[in-house]
Amino acid sequence: MDVDALYAHHREALLLFLARRTADPEIALDLWAETFAQAVAGAKRFRGSSDGEAAGWLYRIARRQLALYYRRGKIEQRALARLKLERPPASPELLADIERRAGLSELRAELDDALARLSPGVRDAVRLRIVDERPYPELARDLGITEQAARVRVSRGLATLAELLDAAAIHRARTT
């Protein structure tokens, strides 16, 4: 696989993809750099032959990095360390440019608007689960509902937010 060509074709699109999923250009840059470092380090393991397969493989690496960041709040730098590679520091102007290209201002305004549309009960459930990181049994006790109803309320609240934000993204996430 030609990693240089892969980088040339996807460098900006992948960065903006990560920026829209983290809403933070600095974190997006860290994830982006590790993704390409893993692609370089693992190119020998790639078994596909087409450009499409290579792109799919690259985005799978990126999604794994995203999932790790979402779950643990950590950004893995294993491949960057192995390659003794560091990404260049980003200037405030550069970060602002990434924000603009990724359309983050619009995304934030949409989220703000979307949260306001949730019913108070659902918003409470989302806050307890996502903000306070309370386990479902406690959350259910506080809201005076069953645990199953609490799960459904949180799931529905987040899904509603997401649908309001990006219907296409949720459709892709549910069907791929």
Next chain:
Amino acid sequence: MSDLDHYLDDFGSRLRRARPPRGPRRSLVLTGALATATAIAIALLLVTPGRGGGPIAPVDAIAAVRQALDPANAILHIRIRTDLTHGAGGARHAYQETWTAKQPQRWRLHQWTPGRHNAGLAQRIAYADGELSFLQGGRLTVEQGIKEGSRQARLPTLVSQNGDDPDVDLRALLDSGKLTDEGEVQADGRTVRRLVSQDGIRTAVFDVDPTTFVPLGGSFTFKLAHASKLTVAFTVEVFERLPITPETERHLALRVPEGTHRYVISAADMRRREEMMRAWEKRCVRRGSGNVVCPAPPHELSPTGS
């Protein structure tokens, strides 16, 4: 050329010059204030509805929403049909149906062989909230203290041995070299990507969708005595991700008929059983033939402990 273009060119040059990897080293950078920042950002948003006033940018709130969009927040429903050539009681097929969800981990498995004489062989197992429940022969056995993510809490199916979603599992096995890619072939009138593993005793063939890696079918061939073989073919009849709703959530729980006797093994009893099991295994002896011979297990280690 913009600043971003310069930056991307710069990193591209660094990538090209990067030294090849020498050995595994692991380094994780912890974004320390992340949890606090998340809490503050979302809390501010949640108590400040509407656009007026300009609440603090919901940076990590969006990340939390994206996490909720992950397919892991769906219920994965799979039904697999196995074609039997020598089924008990003349049975021709056996079925395995599973529903799984994550965060928190919960699943239900139902295995059965159609036919009047095979009803007693049906197995119903579920896991949720640290409890593993077995419903068989009119008796419900509940094992408590089973930690999420532990070996016992995994749901191994015919198409996923790691307890992960099968399409993810198969990709990972291929990436790690544990499966061989035989490329696209025709099977049952459709194009599939064939993945194969061989371990000397068993040959496993998985036919997956070439694009999504969703398993479609396959077979297991076992080597038997006198150079004979036994092949078991399977077909994935259903593979779907369902949104979580009160209706779909019900699929994850066992339906226990009224009047079923419930037998609970507490977390403390489970630990005691594991200790007894380890002590019992130490009394097993490997014979010269290679066979391992064990004494009769203690009464308490029977499936129900009764």
